[in-house]
Amino acid sequence: xxxxxxxxxxxxxxxxxxxxxxxxxxxxxxxxxxxxxxxxxxxxxxxxxxxxxxxxxxxxxxxxxxxxxxx
Numbered sequence: 001x002x003x004x005x006x007x008x009x010x011x012x013x014x015x016x017x018x019x020x021x022x023x024x025x026x027x028x029x030x031x032x033x034x035x036x037x038x039x040x041x042x043x044x045x046x047x048x049x050x051x052x053x054x055x056x057x058x059x060x061x062x063x064x065x066x067x068x069x070x071x
Contacts, residue, residue: 034069035068037068039066040063042058042059042061043061051064
């Protein structure tokens with residue numbers, strides 16, 4: 001597991017949020033994170049993801065932060 005921390009004086013800006021759900025077999029088109037982090041909180045899993053070359057599964061209550069410049 002990789003760790004991520006912020007300096008207590010670092011400014012964090014929230015840009016957007018929402019609730020996502022999908023039917024089994026649905027696939028998201030490829031995306032590229034230019035300069036933003038993406039925070040995913042899995043409310044109900046499992047969710048199978050590929051970030052770059054890494055395949056992963058998020059289960060209920062798992063949290064994933066995807067750093068900038070990742071696809």
